[in-house]
Amino acid sequence: MKKSIIKIIITLIIFLIALLVPFQLKIVNNILFIIAYIIIGIEIVIEAIKNIFKGEILDENFLMTVATIGAFLIGEYPEAVAVMLFYEIGELFQEYAIDKSKKSITSLMNIRPDFANIYKDGNLIKVNPEEIKIGDEIVIKPGEKVPLDGIITEGSSMFDTSALTGESVPRNAKIGDVILSGFINQNGLIKIKVTKEFSESTVSKILDLVENASNKKSKSENFITKFARYYTPIVVILAIILAIVPPLFLPDYEFSKWIYRALSFLVVSCPCALVLSIPLSFFGGIGGASRKGILIKGGNYLEQLANIKSIVLDKTGTLTKGVFEVQKIYSKNYGEQKLLEMVAYAENFSSHPIALSIKKAYKKEIVSSKITENKEISGLGIESLVDGNKILVGNDKLMQKYNIEFEKCNEIGTILYIAINNKFEGYILISDKIKEDAISFIEDLKKNNIKQTIMLTGDKKEIGEYVANELKLDKVYTELLPNEKVERLEELIKDSASNEKIAFVGDGINDAPVLAIADIGIAMGALGTDAAIEAADIVIMTDELSKIVTAIKISKKTKRIVKQNIYFAIGVKILVLILSALGITNMWAAVFADVGVSIIAVLNALRLLK
Numbered sequence: 001m002k003k004s005i006i007k008i009i010i011t012l013i014i015f016l017i018a019l020l021v022p023f024q025l026k027i028v029n030n031i032l033f034i035i036a037y038i039i040i041g042i043e044i045v046i047e048a049i050k051n052i053f054k055g056e057i058l059d060e061n062f063l064m065t066v067a068t069i070g071a072f073l074i075g076e077y078p079e080a081v082a083v084m085l086f087y088e089i090g091e092l093f094q095e096y097a098i099d100k101s102k103k104s105i106t107s108l109m110n111i112r113p114d115f116a117n118i119y120k121d122g123n124l125i126k127v128n129p130e131e132i133k134i135g136d137e138i139v140i141k142p143g144e145k146v147p148l149d150g151i152i153t154e155g156s157s158m159f160d161t162s163a164l165t166g167e168s169v170p171r172n173a174k175i176g177d178v179i180l181s182g183f184i185n186q187n188g189l190i191k192i193k194v195t196k197e198f199s200e201s202t203v204s205k206i207l208d209l210v211e212n213a214s215n216k217k218s219k220s221e222n223f224i225t226k227f228a229r230y231y232t233p234i235v236v237i238l239a240i241i242l243a244i245v246p247p248l249f250l251p252d253y254e255f256s257k258w259i260y261r262a263l264s265f266l267v268v269s270c271p272c273a274l275v276l277s278i279p280l281s282f283f284g285g286i287g288g289a290s291r292k293g294i295l296i297k298g299g300n301y302l303e304q305l306a307n308i309k310s311i312v313l314d315k316t317g318t319l320t321k322g323v324f325e326v327q328k329i330y331s332k333n334y335g336e337q338k339l340l341e342m343v344a345y346a347e348n349f350s351s352h353p354i355a356l357s358i359k360k361a362y363k364k365e366i367v368s369s370k371i372t373e374n375k376e377i378s379g380l381g382i383e384s385l386v387d388g389n390k391i392l393v394g395n396d397k398l399m400q401k402y403n404i405e406f407e408k409c410n411e412i413g414t415i416l417y418i419a420i421n422n423k424f425e426g427y428i429l430i431s432d433k434i435k436e437d438a439i440s441f442i443e444d445l446k447k448n449n450i451k452q453t454i455m456l457t458g459d460k461k462e463i464g465e466y467v468a469n470e471l472k473l474d475k476v477y478t479e480l481l482p483n484e485k486v487e488r489l490e491e492l493i494k495d496s497a498s499n500e501k502i503a504f505v506g507d508g509i510n511d512a513p514v515l516a517i518a519d520i521g522i523a524m525g526a527l528g529t530d531a532a533i534e535a536a537d538i539v540i541m542t543d544e545l546s547k548i549v550t551a552i553k554i555s556k557k558t559k560r561i562v563k564q565n566i567y568f569a570i571g572v573k574i575l576v577l578i579l580s581a582l583g584i585t586n587m588w589a590a591v592f593a594d595v596g597v598s599i600i601a602v603l604n605a606l607r608l609l610k
Contacts, residue, residue, distance in 0.1 A: 090595025113147035150192035157188030235269035277601035284608030285558035305555035315457035317507035324357035346384035441545035
């Protein structure tokens with residue numbers, strides 16, 4: 001940019017001397033104009049010649065070269081230099097605007113770690129994060145970025161997660177907690193055991209997503225590319241016709257006047273305002289979303305999001321917290337605490353969320369030697385032998401399988417019926433909780449013209465309908481297996497209008513197949529979840545449902561700005577093309593219509609970074 005500024009200043013000085021100083025020999029003025037033109041325009045002329053040999057003839061360099069050299073040939077030396085000078089000033093402004101937008105997005109994603117601290121021969125040394133292997137232990141000092149995903153083995157600290165989640169509130173982490181690359185250690189010295197290599201770490205995946213987002217073009221971007229391909233040859237042919245035909249049929253008109261009009265016509269015809277500002281608009285929208293902790297994988301997904309009319313939602317982990325808690329214990333003979341203890345022992349070897357909630361509620365250490373037998377009965381529950389007592393824990397079908405008479409519980413939630421030595425002894429009620437912002441989220445979707453909110457869940461009918469009624473959803477489908485979720489979504493897509501898109505929102509782990517087939521797949525709370533990052537088109541880095549509404553608003557704003565730029569650029573160009581053809585405007589107006597419109601469109605696109 002410094003080089004461009006120096007070149008513009010030198011050209012401007014020579015141009016003003018040639019324009020304002022009346023030398024005795026006019027040829028001196030003309031030579032100064034030519035020198036000024038060579039300084040400011042020679043690179044454009046060379047680029048135009050190079051592109052001709054590459055087969056890229058009708059680009060902006062070609063149009064500017066033909067227009068300005070043509071101006072020299074008809075004796076319009078000042079305008080030839082002025083047009084190229086004004087064009088270069090415009091290019092400088094555009095370069096500055098684009099550079100600013102790229103820097104803004106780079107700063108948002110400035111999470112790539114520079115090094116990792118590891119002990120070698122008793123000394124703590126800095127190494128490239130790519131050299132670290134799974135299982136290695138690394139040290140993170142206060143103020144340093146976490147270079148790789150891992151589990152804390154020593155120490156505790158507060159972590160700034162804003163680069164990944166968009167959230168300013170620090171997160172506390174201690175021994176046993178998982179932390180992700182891209183977090184910033186705020187106060188404590190910690191040691192972590194690496195769980196993923198650098199290429200597979202969260203920071204690498206996110207950077208790869210953002211860097212490659214521009215490869216997936218939106219319909220608007222594809223339209224502009226095709227438009228420029230046909231538009232430019234047409235206007236060049238029209239310019240040739242404009243230069244040749246009128247003087248042949250209108251005897252009072254001179255060739256030089258019509259050639260000048262044709263040259264002005266060529267200058268204004270350049271479609272760079274559209275070619276530049278439309279991709280930049282989507283680039284800005286993706287960057288603005290990443291600031292909020294929303295990763296959008298491409299301009300096509302950002303554009304489609306504005307056309308969403310139906311949103312299909314998973315229940316557990318999406319609309320509800322996905323954290324099961326013991327709500328009630330009913331015991332006939334043992335007492336609540338003793339019954340909970342026996343169930344905790346029976347569930348000890350299970351990693352199911354329900355088993356984990358039981359062990360969490362029990363709070364005490366489990367002595368595994370007391371458990372002599374343990375087997376899982378698929379789809380029904382668990383049979384275990386604890387201290388010589390046969391314990392059955394599961395659903396009503398488990399009780400029926402063993403012909404045990406039991407008292408039916410009609411409360412909303414997951415019910416674990418318990419039998420000890422083939423005798424019913426009570427039940428434990430476990431339930432998930434609806435997220436605090438779920439109700440306001442559904443209301444906000446309606447305000448943003450979402451026609452239908454639909455829930456798909458594998459949970460029981462009464463639980464699914466209870467959540468749907470609480471949230472005032474339009475439809476709910478319950479007791480669905482993973483393949484049935486896919487089938488149901490395919491039916492919804494088939495029944496929807498072609499211009500109305502359907503989004504699916506899930507937690508990204510068990511919903512990967514559904515995320516993949518939806519028009520737009522949105523993964524919730526997917527920080528570090530590989531399945532979500534791979535399958536979804538949009539990744540919400542936190543658990544906040546409101547971020548989906550934010551993403552829709554960003555999409556609509558992007559689409560609005562893209563339309564503004566298209567209508568403005570084409571409108572001004574058509575107007576000035578007509579005025580140039582009629583000889584009402586000169587080449588200066590033509591340059592403004594080209595470069596000026598480009599700058600205005602680019603500045604308009606930059607609003608998306610806010």
